[in-house]
Amino acid sequence: MIQISPHAEAALACTLDERSLYLRRLVLGSVRSAGRGHVGPALSLIEMVRVLYDDVLRIDPNNPRDPARDRAILSKGHGCLALYALLADRGFFPLSELDSFCGPDSILGGHPEYGMVPGVEASTGALGHGLSIGVGLALAARMRERTYRTFVLLGDGEINEGSVWEAAMGAAKHGLDNLVALIDYNKLQSYGPTDYVLPLEPLADKWRSFGFAVQELNGHDVGALRTVLKQIPAVPGKPTAIICHTVKGKGLPAAESNADWHHKNKLTDSELDAIRVAVGDF
Amino acid sequence: MRNTAMNMVHKLATRDERVLYIGSDPGAGTLRAMSKEFPKRHLIEGISEAHIIGMSAGLAMEGFVPYVNTIATFLTRRCYEQVAVDLCLHNLPVRLIANGGGLVYAPLGPTHQAIEDIAIMRALPNMTVVCPCDADEAARLMDQTLDWTGPIYIRLGKGGDAVVSKAEHGFEIGKAILMRPPGDVVMVTTGIMLQRALAAADLLAAQGIRAGVLHMHTVKPLDAETLLQAIQGTKLVATLEEHVPSGGLGSAVAEALIDKLGFGLPAMLRLSLPDRFMHNYGSQDSLLKKHGLSAGAIATSIERALAASHTSSPQLHST
Numbered sequence: 001m002i003q004i005s006p007h008a009e010a011a012l013a014c015t016l017d018e019r020s021l022y023l024r025r026l027v028l029g030s031v032r033s034a035g036r037g038h039v040g041p042a043l044s045l046i047e048m049v050r051v052l053y054d055d056v057l058r059i060d061p062n063n064p065r066d067p068a069r070d071r072a073i074l075s076k077g078h079g080c081l082a083l084y085a086l087l088a089d090r091g092f093f094p095l096s097e098l099d100s101f102c103g104p105d106s107i108l109g110g111h112p113e114y115g116m117v118p119g120v121e122a123s124t125g126a127l128g129h130g131l132s133i134g135v136g137l138a139l140a141a142r143m144r145e146r147t148y149r150t151f152v153l154l155g156d157g158e159i160n161e162g163s164v165w166e167a168a169m170g171a172a173k174h175g176l177d178n179l180v181a182l183i184d185y186n187k188l189q190s191y192g193p194t195d196y197v198l199p200l201e202p203l204a205d206k207w208r209s210f211g212f213a214v215q216e217l218n219g220h221d222v223g224a225l226r227t228v229l230k231q232i233p234a235v236p237g238k239p240t241a242i243i244c245h246t247v248k249g250k251g252l253p254a255a256e257s258n259a260d261w262h263h264k265n266k267l268t269d270s271e272l273d274a275i276r277v278a279v280g281d282f
Numbered sequence: 283m284r285n286t287a288m289n290m291v292h293k294l295a296t297r298d299e300r301v302l303y304i305g306s307d308p309g310a311g312t313l314r315a316m317s318k319e320f321p322k323r324h325l326i327e328g329i330s331e332a333h334i335i336g337m338s339a340g341l342a343m344e345g346f347v348p349y350v351n352t353i354a355t356f357l358t359r360r361c362y363e364q365v366a367v368d369l370c371l372h373n374l375p376v377r378l379i380a381n382g383g384g385l386v387y388a389p390l391g392p393t394h395q396a397i398e399d400i401a402i403m404r405a406l407p408n409m410t411v412v413c414p415c416d417a418d419e420a421a422r423l424m425d426q427t428l429d430w431t432g433p434i435y436i437r438l439g440k441g442g443d444a445v446v447s448k449a450e451h452g453f454e455i456g457k458a459i460l461m462r463p464p465g466d467v468v469m470v471t472t473g474i475m476l477q478r479a480l481a482a483a484d485l486l487a488a489q490g491i492r493a494g495v496l497h498m499h500t501v502k503p504l505d506a507e508t509l510l511q512a513i514q515g516t517k518l519v520a521t522l523e524e525h526v527p528s529g530g531l532g533s534a535v536a537e538a539l540i541d542k543l544g545f546g547l548p549a550m551l552r553l554s555l556p557d558r559f560m561h562n563y564g565s566q567d568s569l570l571k572k573h574g575l576s577a578g579a580i581a582t583s584i585e586r587a588l589a590a591s592h593t594s595s596p597q598l599h600s601t
Contacts, residue, residue, distance in 0.1 A: 043511075073584070087558045114372055122343070126367050133368060143322055145346065166333035178593015 004054040007245035008187070016225060016251055017222070023050060024251050026085035027280035030101040030108075030266055030273050032282075037110070038099065040261040041155065042081035044186040044219070044246040049074075050150060052224040053086040053184075062116045070148050073122045075130020076155030076184060077111035077169065078263075083150045084108050084117070092119035127223040128161025131181055135170050138179035138239075152182045157189030160198045164208065168239075172211025177233035180211070180240045184219065186248035190262050207241040217242025252278050284381055284441045286417040290424035291349045291379075292316035300345060304338055306331055306352040320561035331356050335364035335376070347428060354380035354396035354437060358403060369433040370408040370570060376433050378403075383413060383437030383473060384524035384556075390558040396437070400472075401529025404502045411453060411502040413437040413473035416445045419499065422453035430455060439474040446477050447497075450549040458498045459503040460512055465492020467518040467584050468484040470509065472498050472531045473525055475522040478570070481533070481577030482555055486584060493584065501531055506538040513539075513548055517591055520551040520584050524570065527554045551587040553580060 016024075023046050031037035053059070074083045081101070088095045093107065100106035107116045112127025124131050134152040141148050154164065171179050185203065187194050188230040194200050207214045213235035215223040225244070234240045248262070249255025254274055267275070276282065290312055295301040303313055304325045317324035327334050331352060350357065357380045358365070369376050380399065385425040387394035398551060403411050413433060419439065427434055434455075451459045461476065462483050469479040473570035476497050496512045500507065513519050519531035519539070532552035539547055549575040555573050562569060574583060 085307025122339075123371050126363055128332070129336050129364060132364070133343070134338040135338040136342075137344060139337070140341050140344030140346060146338070163332035163336065166328070166330035167336065170327055170330065170333055175451060204596075218575055222453075228450075234433065 004246055005216065007216050007218045007262040010215045011220050011245045011247050011250070014218055014220040014281045016220065019146050020046060020222070021251070021279045022052065023082070023089070026095070027081040028279065030081050030084065030098045031264060031269070032272065033099040034102040037081055037260065037264060038078040038262065039264045040186070040188070040248040040255055040258070041076060041079040041086065041184075043250045043252065043255065044083040044248045044249070045079040045153065045184050047220045047222055047225060048071055048084070048153060048182055048184060048244050051222055052228060053090055055226050056229045057151070058117070058148070061119070061139040062075065064092060068146070068148060071121050071134070071150040073124065073130040073134055073150070074112060075124055075152050076127065076158050077124030079153070079155065079184070080108075080110070080112045083112060083120070087117065087119040093117070099165045100201045103122045112211055127155065127158040128163040131164050131167035132170070134179055135167050135176065138171070138176040139174055141178055142174070149178045149180065151182060153184065155189070155193050156183060156185045156187060156200060157197070159183065168207070168210040168212065171239040175237045176239045177237055178237070179277070182242045182244055185243050185247055186246040188248040188257060188259055190259070191260050204243055205242070211238060212241040213238040214241045214243065216243045216245065219246035220250055244262065283414065283417045283420045283439045283443055287379055287420045287424055287436065288351070288437055290421055290496050291569040292600060294320070294424065294428060295469065297354050298347070299537050300347045301428070302341060302348045304334055304348050304350045308354070314416055323481070331361040332364050333545050335361045336368045338376045339368035339372060339374050342376050343372070347375050347377070349377045351379040352381065353394060354383045354399050355394055355576040358396065358399045362402060365433070366406050370406040371393060373432045375431065377427050378433065378435045380435065380437050383439060385560065385569045388569045389562070389563045391563065392561070393487055395560055397527070397560070399435070399527050399528050399531070399554055400501055400531065404529060404534065408432045410434045410500065411437070412500045413501055415440070415474055415476040415497060416443045416447050418445050418449070419447035419453060422501070423455070426453065426455050428541045431510065432477050433443055437473055444475050448478055456500045456503045457495060458496050458500070458508040460494070460508065461497050462493065464494035464512050464514065464516050466516060466588060467491065467520055468482050468496055468512050468516045469496040469520045469522055469584070470496045470498050470531065471522045472501055473524060475524055475575070477564050478575060478577050478580055479522050482580040482584065485577060485581040487492055491585065491588065498531060498535070501534050504538050508540055508544055509535065509538055516548065518549045518584065518588055520587065522555060522575065522580060523554045524575065525554055526557050527552060528552065528557060538552060549587070550593040551583065
């Protein structure tokens with residue numbers, strides 16, 4: 001019997017502040033406009049992306065290719081609605097663009113594309129690619145004696161991919177303490193529970209044994225995320241893995257821990273009403 | 283050819299600080315001199331090709347020019363999605379140096395025989411595919427790889443292949459080289475099939491058949507212009523490749539001719555490996571012979587095709 005982490009229980013119980021609700025309204029507004037979108041994977045991710053873009057990343061929306069910027073890669077590209085909400089809110093592109101999500105001439109596709117979306121470092125969508133790219137970016141920083149850090153956001157289903165563990169070994173080999181892997185551990189992948197599809201536990205031990213300094217926290221706790229993300233590297237000489245216990249669909253009672261909300265097509269009137277009750281009018 | 287290409291990586295690294303060598307688990311001592319001179323730019327990253335391609339993409343995003351090297355089948359089949367997404371979609375200047383293109387690893391069996399690599403690499407947008415014929419040409423090719431935009435797949439032969447390329451022909455990625463002037467037939471080759479084509483041309487000449495040889499070292503982008511010039515007035519275009527019939531040089535040439543000529547296509551003979559995995563071992567040479575790709579068999583096939591083209595009607599017919 002797997003013990004439920006206290007962080008997972010805290011994630012379920014965690015209340016959301018107004019900024020988190022506002023960001024959810026942006027995400028769900030995109031889904032309403034497009035009539036489609038990965039809802040659950042974006043809502044579990046919002047606080048992780050929020051804290052990164054609000055408090056941690058050294059970035060300039062007016063100079064998104066600044067060589068000195070921190071790099072962030074959304075390796076679970078299907079969580080892009082959370083990233084788009086943050087990038088728009090931070091001024092990388094106009095908020096109005098969010099309404100064009102998945103439209104024929106939109107810059108915002110169902111997975112984020114480098115060169116299309118200001119602030120997006122790599123095209124993702126195929127899973128298991130981001131951490132390797134991150135290793136390359138972090139190694140380049142080391143070789144060029146640059147001080148930027150690289151953050152890679154991974155899904156829990158995504159780390160079924162063997163390439164992630166190849167990358168983990170590579171990161172540890174090079175002692176890339178300028179590299180951070182954040183795992184959105186919402187415990188529910190497309191088909192159902194991660195524990196059913198391909199059990200990941202003991203997850204923290206896995207990352208530890210692969211040579212990472214591991215932190216675990218409630219991934220909806222903005223304060224905890226800030227604290228941990230401001231202490232990088234967690235251990236000098238080691239890459240950091242932050243296992244963020246989250247709730248898929250967090251903030252929408254109907255969607256929480258519900259695999260049916262992994263991807264949603266057109267939202268019904270009653271679903272829209274329920275969303276307004278949960279996150280406010282949008 | 284392989285040693286020359288490897289040594290060129292070292293030379294390029296001397297010239298340009300962006301150059302990296304990234305091997306998976308190559309033979310002991312690979313590029314030892316470079317590892318001593320530039321230890322930080324000589325990376326051995328383990329049998330993890332999917333990761334290595336992604337990592338090289340990250341390094342290329344930061345301005346490096348990584349030369350990734352392992353056996354051809356592992357550099358293509360194993361990490362195809364990473365090559366497609368991380369390299370081609372981002373159009374990054376990563377160079378894939380594929381050891382043992384074609385049947386070089388004949389004795390090691392089908393897991394090590396790269397018989398469809400040209401097709402699957404050629405199918406990817408932004409990818410360039412080059413198959414040098416010998417060590418000298420490999421050196422000239424490598425010299426041009428520093429500033430080429432986008433990824434390059436470099437299919438290497440075994441080493442010890444007879445040197446037939448000539449410095450005076452020069453080398454330009456994407457520019458075919460006419461090795462023998464066009465005659466009754468033009469053979470279009472890539473990689474080490476050039477040596478066989480030249481030998482076949484000699485055999486044909488002894489029979490009074492004038493055979494041209496066009497070396498299409500770059501299969502993508504294909505030099506359609508030189509191809510069209512070379513086939514003017516010939517009776518037969520014969521493609522020769524150490525590759526399955528689908529998607530390789532023969533397909534590329536046929537596509538180019540259809541695109542450029544539409545109606546009035548020349549007679550064509552595609553000589554290739556069969557559409558199946560090899561279950562014989564032996565050597566590259568013995569397998570090529572077995573499948574009709576010795577110089578003698580090539581010459582015979584061309585003679586027969588020329589004879590048939592004299593007698594056949596221009597109408598399409600089914601077999």
